[in-house]
Amino acid sequence: MNQSNAIATKKLRDTLQKIWGYSEFRKPQEEIICSLLSQRDTLIIMPTGGGKSICFQLPALLQPGLTLVVSPLVALMENQVKELRDRRISAALLHSELLTYQRKQILQQLERQQLKLLYLSPETLLSAPVWERLCQPQVKINSLILDEAHCLVQWGDTFRPAYRRLGAVRPALLQSKPKGTKIAIAAFTATADPTAQTTIQQVLQLQQPQVFRQNPYRSNLYLKVQTVWTPRGRRQQVLKFIQAKPKQAGLIYVRTRRDSESLTQWLNQQGYTTAAYHAGLSPEERRGIENHWLSGKIPFVICTSAFGMGINKPDVRWVIHFHAPLLLSEYVQEIGRAGRDGKPSIALTLVSEPTGWLDPEDKQRQEFFTASLRSQYIKAQQLAKKLPKKGEVPRDTDSAIALALLHSNGQLEWQDPFHYIIHQTHLQSPGKLNFGHQINEYLNNRGCRWQFLLSAFGFDKAAFKCGHCDRCN
Structure with missing residues (x-):
């Protein structure tokens, strides 16, 4: 290592020690x-709990200008910004739930270049008041970070179409900046199979990115799938499981708001202190439940997929999927919240018996999701034929989704984040309608569960020995 590299390495480690209290990098x-x-440009795939946030927060401190962090959920942004402010780092977040005076204050900080990190959703990034300020020539932007980048793939051409326009952000920003300005793009996620990696690179227009991929295998995490025969049996299995693990921290994932509330009510009746967490709660309610769980006042939470992203609790001993998730990537994200401290933990998934005769909920849920997607594609196809061949992105969500689907099929290009050109309007039959088959294959797989996950996410499983799933032990 030459002298300049040694000095640079020392500076990084000194900053890590001073701000985060760690002596060494992982x-x-x-x-x-x-x-x-x-x-x-960089693409990073690291398991949940692998320390992704430090990888973009530390460079933000050492570079002149602002790092933009595009993040999918308000709760996730709130947690990260609170941690940064507790460390006296000038960070802020912008979202639709802010009071007018708060929003105005942050926009002023942005204009005065008083922020190192600004967290915001794709929709907020592309809102007129924010975009106008980001395009001011004197506002120096060093990086655009896409946190939880798998959301671009999962949601980009369904209910969060703004994700599909993110690739046009850098070229548009550079047009307003002094000549020679560089803006790097980095995408971070815990779950991206080879197809998802290609989609992320193409949509973001990454230029010869450096790619970091870490194996998702965790030797301390035991994977188990258990068949239940009736709705009552499903609840009884949960009760039996948590009775055997008193005072241990855990999470129970359900698919809907209604499920979270009904299961919470039932467990409260059994004498357990818990809470329902879903996107319908106010920020104050969400924050209160998170704090009670983090502090141990509530040992476990009944939650939808809205809970967990960016929340760091090392001693989670178990994660139950009361309902199996619809996507394998969701499953890996959610089980990854257990055992971050490296101690033995378990991920249990409850599934209906294959026929669904006595408990048809799993089958009905997947059929409903597939039918909703199909309906959305048909609607988008009809809308696409009526949209002008070129123009400004409409304000209504349905039209925005139609444009996102055309872009996903290679039939549209963005002139900038707000203007498009359509080359062809006939949408192909959506391949996504079959993407639930991957999670079903995993749940019904007779071989090693960890080997299945490694293979699905593009990792070599040849020399792999598990011993940490219900098929191998």
């Missing part, structure tokens, strides 16, 4: 940070 944090500091 592998490959330091390499990722160096990639971002050298202004390279």
